[in-house]
Amino acid sequence: MMEELEKQKREVLAHLEAIGRLKSPEIKRAMLKVRRELFVLPEYKEEAWVDAPLPIVGKATISAPHMYVIMLEAVKLKPGERVLEVGSGSGYGAALIKEIVKRGKVITIEIVPEVCEFARKNLKRAGYKTVKVICGDGSQGFPKEAPYDSIIVTASCPEIPKPLIEQLKVGGRLVAPVGGISGGQDLIYLEKTKEGIKTENLGPVIFLELKGKYGWRT
Ligand code: SAH
Numbered sequence: 001m002m003e004e005l006e007k008q009k010r011e012v013l014a015h016l017e018a019i020g021r022l023k024s025p026e027i028k029r030a031m032l033k034v035r036r037e038l039f040v041l042p043e044y045k046e047e048a049w050v051d052a053p054l055p056i057v058g059k060a061t062i063s064a065p066h067m068y069v070i071m072l073e074a075v076k077l078k079p080g081e082r083v084l085e086v087g088s089g090s091g092y093g094a095a096l097i098k099e100i101v102k103r104g105k106v107i108t109i110e111i112v113p114e115v116c117e118f119a120r121k122n123l124k125r126a127g128y129k130t131v132k133v134i135c136g137d138g139s140q141g142f143p144k145e146a147p148y149d150s151i152i153v154t155a156s157c158p159e160i161p162k163p164l165i166e167q168l169k170v171g172g173r174l175v176a177p178v179g180g181i182s183g184g185q186d187l188i189y190l191e192k193t194k195e196g197i198k199t200e201n202l203g204p205v206i207f208l209e210l211k212g213k214y215g216w217r218t
Helices: 002-018 025-033 042-047 065-075 092-101 113-125 162-166
Strands: 082-086 105-110 132-135 148-153 168-178 185-193 196-205
Touching (some): 002 025, 002 042, 002 065, 025 065, 025 092, 065 148, 065 185, 082 092, 105 113, 113 132, 162 168
Parallel strands (some): 082 105, 082 148, 105 132
Antiparallel strands (some): 168 185, 185 196
């Protein structure tokens, strides 16, 4: 079974390279290294490397491998950087970020306590003991550890939450799905420069909704 997963992983990554999505050697290294099967429910282990989202606990999902590749290529993380992930889910995204920033600091925040515990447990078991998992409302960011070089939002926002922009350093990069709850969103890239805020639309995506103060009131 391990060999089968390894083969599927290489196929998914080769495809993402062939279509020009996966470009950076550091991101490829991280995708090869993190054992995605440790971040899915036991009953989905064999499907861990199908390039699709999978249900985890609560109503949450672990995003598809290609989605992490797209978000990580966009924010261009460097070793030593300080990164906030909003929406820990399985913890898989945080593990990938940690592999890229290495000695840098990774903070991931999750609003659903059960999901927060799931992420914490998975990260620990996979050996990512220094990733900080916070249980709370990430739509307000996490000011205590700010400012960040990068913020990755993995739940769909009505608009990019103001506190997240405030908590970015100058030169900081953010990605977030912005748009409605049903029917998908646009993945928005935002960069905070000395001259101001620069944004770019990276195309259509589908994420679960962001809850909390700056999220959707449901
Ligand atoms: N990055 C995850 C996938 C996240 S799915 C992974 O690697 O597996 C989106 C997650 O965002 C869900 O777990 C959901 O509970 C969480 N979420 C929604 N609103 C949030 C908020 N305001 N703060 C933190 N997490 C939130």
